[in-house]
Amino acid sequence: MPLYRDEAVVLRAHKLGEADRIVTLLTRHHGRVRAVARGVRKTSSRIGARVEPFSHVDIQCYEGRSLDSISQVETIDPIGAALSRDYGRWTTAMAMVETAERLTPVEREPAVQQYVLLITALRALVSGEHDAPLVLDAYLLRSLSIAGWSPSFDECARCGSAGPHRAFSVAGGGMVCSDCRLPGAAAPSPAAVSLLAALLSGDWPVADASEVRERREASGLVAAFLQWHLERGLRSLPLVDRDDRRLAT
Amino acid sequence: MYEGVVQDLIDELGRLPGVGPKSAQRIAFHILAADPTDVLRLADALREVKEKVRFCSICGNVAEEPECRICRDPRRDHSVLCVVEEPKDVVAIEKTREFKGRYHVLGGAISPIEGIGPDDLRIRELMVRLADSGIVEVILATDPNLEGEATATYLARLIAPIGIAVSRLASGLPVGGDLEYADEVTLGRAFEGRRRV
Numbered sequence: 230m231p232l233y234r235d236e237a238v239v240l241r242a243h244k245l246g247e248a249d250r251i252v253t254l255l256t257r258h259h260g261r262v263r264a265v266a267r268g269v270r271k272t273s274s275r276i277g278a279r280v281e282p283f284s285h286v287d288i289q290c291y292e293g294r295s296l297d298s299i300s301q302v303e304t305i306d307p308i309g310a311a312l313s314r315d316y317g318r319w320t321t322a323m324a325m326v327e328t329a330e331r332l333t334p335v336e337r338e339p340a341v342q343q344y345v346l347l348i349t350a351l352r353a354l355v356s357g358e359h360d361a362p363l364v365l366d367a368y369l370l371r372s373l374s375i376a377g378w379s380p381s382f383d384e385c386a387r388c389g390s391a392g393p394h395r396a397f398s399v400a401g402g403g404m405v406c407s408d409c410r411l412p413g414a415a416a417p418s419p420a421a422v423s424l425l426a427a428l429l430s431g432d433w434p435v436a437d438a439s440e441v442r443e444r445r446e447a448s449g450l451v452a453a454f455l456q457w458h459l460e461r462g463l464r465s466l467p468l469v470d471r472d473d474r475r476l477a478t
Numbered sequence: 479m480y481e482g483v484v485q486d487l488i489d490e491l492g493r494l495p496g497v498g499p500k501s502a503q504r505i506a507f508h509i510l511a512a513d514p515t516d517v518l519r520l521a522d523a524l525r526e527v528k529e530k531v532r533f534c535s536i537c538g539n540v541a542e543e544p545e546c547r548i549c550r551d552p553r554r555d556h557s558v559l560c561v562v563e564e565p566k567d568v569v570a571i572e573k574t575r576e577f578k579g580r581y582h583v584l585g586g587a588i589s590p591i592e593g594i595g596p597d598d599l600r601i602r603e604l605m606v607r608l609a610d611s612g613i614v615e616v617i618l619a620t621d622p623n624l625e626g627e628a629t630a631t632y633l634a635r636l637i638a639p640i641g642i643a644v645s646r647l648a649s650g651l652p653v654g655g656d657l658e659y660a661d662e663v664t665l666g667r668a669f670e671g672r673r674r675v
Contacts, residue, residue, distance in 0.1 A: 241591050246496050272652055278663035281624045282591075307663050313627035316635060320628075323590040465590035 231292045235259050236305065238347055239284045240326040244270065251296065252280045253330060254288065255347060260340045261333040264290050264297035276302045283309035283322055283351055311355045317470040318354050321361045324465045325350055325368050331459050332376045342375045362444060363436050365469070366451045367428040374429065378402070378458045382426035385409055393419065397450055399457045415453075421446040484510070536607070538583035538600050540565045548572075548580055555579040560617045561604065561633065563587050563626065571619065579617075582607065587625040588632060596632060604633075608640060615643040622649050 237254040240261070245251045248270040253263050269277040279286055280299065285306040290297040312319045329347045333340045350368040353359060370380065381403035383392040394404040396414040404422065405414060417425075420443045427435035428447070439447075456462045479485060484506060492502035509517055533539070534546035541547070548554060548568070558579030562568055568581050584599045608616070616637055620626035634644045650668035651660055660668070 243592075273655070275659060275661050277623075278661045281663075283624070304662055307666075309624045310663055310666075313624050314631055316628060316632045319624075319631070320590050327591050464593035468588075468590040468593075468595040 232289065232300070233259065233292065234287070234289045237262075237286055237288050238326070238329075238344065238351070239280055239282050239286065239309075240330045241282055242266070242280060248274075250280065252299065255329055255333060255340065255344050256288070257341060257344050258339055260338040261330065261336050262290070262297055263336065264288075264299045265293075266299045266302075278307075278310075279304050281309045282326060283312055285348060285351075306352070308351050308355055312351075318357075318361050320465065320469045321365045322351060322354055324365060324463055324469050325354075327463050327465045328369060328372055328455070331463070332372055343372060346371055346375060359433060359437060360444075362448055362469075363428065363439075366425075366444075366448055367431070367436070369451050369455050370425070370429045373455060373458060376458075378454075380425070380429070380454055382422055382429065393422070397422070399450075399453045415450065417446055417450060418443065421450070425450065533583075537581045538565075538585060538603070539568050539581060553578075557612055557614045558617065559607070559613050559615070560619050562619045563621055563629075567619065567621075577617075579615075584620070584629070587620055587629040589625050599629075601633070601636070605636065608637065608642060613642060615645065618644065618646045622647070 235256040235258050237256040240253040240255055242250045242252045245265060248268050250266045250269050251263055252266050253261065255261050266276065266280045268274050269280055271277070276299070279302040284304060285308055287303045287305055288299060289301040290299050308322075312322050325347060329343055333343055346368065350364055353364050354361060373379065380386070383404065384390065385392065385394055385404065385406040386398070386402035387405055387409035390406050390408075392404060392406075394406050395416055396405050396407070396410045397403065397417050398405045398409075398411045398414040401409065401411050401414070405411065420439070424436060424439045424443050424447045427433075427439075452466060455466075480488065487506045487509065488499070488502045491497055491505050492499050494502075497505070509520075530542050531540050532542075532544070534541040534549055535544050536549040537546060539546045539548065541549075543550070555578045558577075559582055560571060560577055560579055561582045561584060562571065563584050563586055565583055568583065571577050571581075582600070582604050584601065584604070586594060586599055588594060588596055588599065607613070616633075618630040618633055620629045620633075630646050634646070637644050648671045649664065650671055651657065651664065657665075
């Protein structure tokens with residue numbers, strides 16, 4: 230069986246049999262892989278704590294027909310341990326890893342940009358430098374952009390005419406001019422549109438200075454845009470702890 | 479493929495956790511070859527467990543009465559409550575003979591990625607118990623994994639404002655092990671939870 234070594238982020242882990250887990254990993258070079266971690270639910274396991282969700286690890290696996298097998302793991306950064314002590318940030322990170330899993334639908338297809346973006350976003354969440362909902366919305370917008378669904382917040386998403394425009398169309402791909410406006414388009418406030426553009430481009434001084442009302446408006450648009458492109462909504466997004474997020478602002 | 483009832487039995491056994499098609503076939507042929515009284519005893523046990531066993535109306539543990547044995551026992555300490563994820567965790571803690579209080583079974587842990595939120599667990603029932611009875615300490619004994627930790631964090635945040643003491647089971651080095659083999663997360667927790675001797 231071929232053996233490979235890679236860096237990875239643990240996206241999720243679910244129980245298998247008596248004491249094993251199936252771990253879903255987003256690796257730097259091998260894309261998304263699923264691997265069996267044997268005996269990790271036993272308290273005597275040496276690698277159980279290393280294959281918890283959000284952990285950034287250096288991993289060695291045997292390639293299998295359907296599932297790989299984890300043979301060795303070393304921790305690079307135990308991101309999950311820090312996040313589990315803050316319920317709001319933990320639920321936010323859950324939404325991020327579920328998005329990463331959904332945006333890498335083909336196993337073993339390298340997705341370096343998605344990998345780097347996820348690591349950066351999780352580290353930003355742990356550092357607490359920016360508000361958790363802002364980090365989440367910035368991550369969602371950028372991961373959708375990498376997947377090929379970059380929203381337009383300046384030019385018209387349909388005809389390319391120069392902005393600013395008033396209407397935001399989820400189906401149209403972002404802000405649209407009055408000629409291209411589709412039924413059901415929203416009319417967000419200019420401040421919310423500026424915030425969305427700042428989150429997509431990484432203009433953090435503008436994003437950090439935004440008001441709570443604009444952030445909520447922007448979050449709603451990001452969630453609608455994400456759901457439209459993923460077709461099936463994220464399970465974790467409605468469970469992101471909104472109270473905690475508000476308190477963190 | 480076998481005919482009729484034999485295949486039905488294999489299919490039913492194959493639906494059990496950890497039982498694959500080959501194991502299901504082996505168990506089915508063991509049942510066919512076994513003494514009829516042994517097989518009927520197994521069938522009776524299966525029927526009885528479904529007829530008699532229910533969940534305790536107070537703590538959510540498995541019970542044959544409306545209330546479980548532990549909740550009915552007047553010798554248990556009513557001022558301490560241990561919160562666990564599953565009924566099997568109650569059995570694990572009871573084996574230690576260290577804990578004399580009562581339990582509350584949540585029915586799982588919060589797992590947003592699986593769509594399990596706080597409203598899907600017996601958290602509302604826990605808060606009702608804490609409001610009504612003379613409980614002075616709650617011990618959070620959820621699993622020492624990320625979901626268990628996050629569930630404990632969520633519960634601590636809910637319970638702390640009521641004025642009830644909240645504690646969490648310690649994490650650390652397994653008894654009988656060598657320090658050099660401990661992983662860094664467990665060793666870090668052991669340092670965090672060190673005690674004076």
